[in-house]
Amino acid sequence: MSDEPDLESDREPSMNISGGVEGGGIAADFDPATADTRAEEVVDRLGELYWQKTYGGQDAFTCLVRTILSQNTSDKASQPAHDALIERYNAEDVDLAGSLANAEQSELAETISGAGLYNQKSETLIDTAEWVLAEFGSAAAFDAYVKDEEPSDVRETLLSVRGVGPKTADCVLLFAGGRGGVFPVDTHVHRIYRRLGIAPADADHEEVRAILERDVPAAKCGFAHTATIQFGREYCTARNPACLEDPDACPMGDLCDQVGVYPETNEVVDPAEAPEADD
Incomplete structure (x- = not known):
């Protein structure tokens, strides 16, 4: 791979919580030969498939809004909603937080x-x-708080807000604050790293997050989050993973325990429901 990845020609989707190529961040270069854990090896393999970058630089309140809109829906659906919200409520020289605080709910x-x-x-x-x-007086002051304060304190503060869960808080820390070592766990990440056997089959979202933030170098966590989601959409889907019909179709085949995937019977279950998980 080139020492200077070309962000204009990579495969990072524009419709995702990271904001795509235009969503901030800095090009990075990960060397698979340096992987110290199986989780890092998976991430480096993802880097051979997709873009490589570290994140940060987004406006914190805008990122928070975008992440709330993405909850329980696809990026394809939530991105146009976000664009419509910004067009209506984020007029020039108007604080977005003030505009939304005064919005008519209907x-x-x-x-x-x-x-x-x-x-x-x-x-x-x-x-x-x-x-x-x-709490902060403006969206700009909130942005400064997210980017300047201790990440654990910011996360605790965000989690105290109704409607903000761990994934939302972590996405704000990652995409706005650019905090290394933050690995948001959505449904794709939760499924894939249990299916790979890197996390226990019955691990909850927070347990998976702790394992990944321990085993993946801090600088790679942001890329790993977004690239894992893309990998989950293209290869390791919930109901029909690529390996189900062709063991060579998945680029992670040699690193995967296939927990809950049974090609011999064409059956796929959540890793927590796999017989091995009950042993």
């Missing part, structure tokens, strides 16, 4: 209706905007 819900659960999400967005104003 109008906001209509604006983001493509994202799913729009009534619930519109309420969450208004509540979150009001919280930002009450």
Whole structure:
């Protein structure tokens, strides 16, 4: 791989929580020969398939809004909703938190209706905007807090907000704060690293996160999060992983324990439901 990855021609999707090629971050170069753990080897293998970059630089409140919109829906659905919200509420020289705090809930819900659960999400967005104003005074001050304060303190603060869970908090730390060692765990990440056998089959999201943040170097965690999601969409899907019909179709085949995947019977179950998990 080139020493200077070309972010303009890589395969990073534009419709994802990272913001795609234009979403901030710095090109990086990961060397598979230096992997110290199986998790890192998987990540380096992902780097041979996809882009390589570290993250950071997004506006923290905008990132928080984008991540809330992405909850329980696809990037393909949530990205247009985010774009519509920004167009309506993020006028020039207007603080987005102030604009959303004063938004009419029914109008906001209509604006983001493509994202799913729009009534619930519109309420969450208004509540979150009001919280930002009450605690920090503006979106700009919130951005400074996320980027400057101790990551563990920022995470604890974010988790205290209604509607903000671990993945949302970690995405803000990663994509806005650029904090190394933060590995957000969504459904793809949770499934894949248990299926690989890197995390226990019955591990919950927080247990998977702890294992990955321990075994993947800090600088690679952000890339690993987004690339794992892409790998989950292209190869290691929930119901029909590539290895089910062709053991050579998956680029992780030699690193995977196939927990819950049974090519001989064409059966796929959640790793926690695999017989091995009960032994």
